Amino acid sequence: xxxxxxxxxxxxxxxxxxxxxxAVFGYTYDFNSMGWFRQAPGKERxxxxxxxxxxxxxxxxxxxxxxxxxxxxxAKNMLYLQMNSLKPEDTAMYYCAxxxxxxxxxxxxxxxxxxxxxxxxxS
Numbered sequence: 001x002x003x004x005x006x007x008x009x010x011x012x013x014x015x016x017x018x019x020x021x022x023a024v025f026g027y028t029y030d031f032n033s034m035g036w037f038r039q040a041p042g043k044e045r046x047x048x049x050x051x052x053x054x055x056x057x058x059x060x061x062x063x064x065x066x067x068x069x070x071x072x073x074x075a076k077n078m079l080y081l082q083m084n085s086l087k088p089e090d091t092a093m094y095y096c097a098x099x100x101x102x103x104x105x106x107x108x109x110x111x112x113x114x115x116x117x118x119x120x121x122x123s
Contacts, residue, residue: 002026002112004096009117016086016121022079022096022114033103035110036070036081038092038119045095047105048081060105063089086121093118 008020020036035050047060049070059065069082079096096114103109 004114006117020081031098040092
């Protein structure tokens with residue numbers, strides 16, 4: 001049974017950094033795409049970034065480009081999201097997702113999800 005477990009969230013002040021981690025357990029075949037999503041209170045879940053098995057990375061919001069970096073360590077079965085220069089509007093629950101297909105920015109693109117880790121940025 002595939003399990004994705006996020007960690008690394010917390011409370012930081014604006015301008016600070018956090019590194020989110022996602023540990024993947026129980027999979028048989030390598031995923032073709034892994035991504036990070038976030039959901040702020042009262043808002044829909046939105047795609048943050050996706051990394052594909054060929055190493056290509058895609059970021060979905062201009063405000064995140066240059067501040068967020070998605071990466072993975074296949075040897076450790078880990079996915080990461082480095083977040084720098086955090087802003088109060090980055091406050092959200094962050095979710096790790098994976099799929100054997102070529103997922104992108106839609107929630108429906110991914111079949112496997114973690115439970116989320118909360119990120120709170122204060123001004």
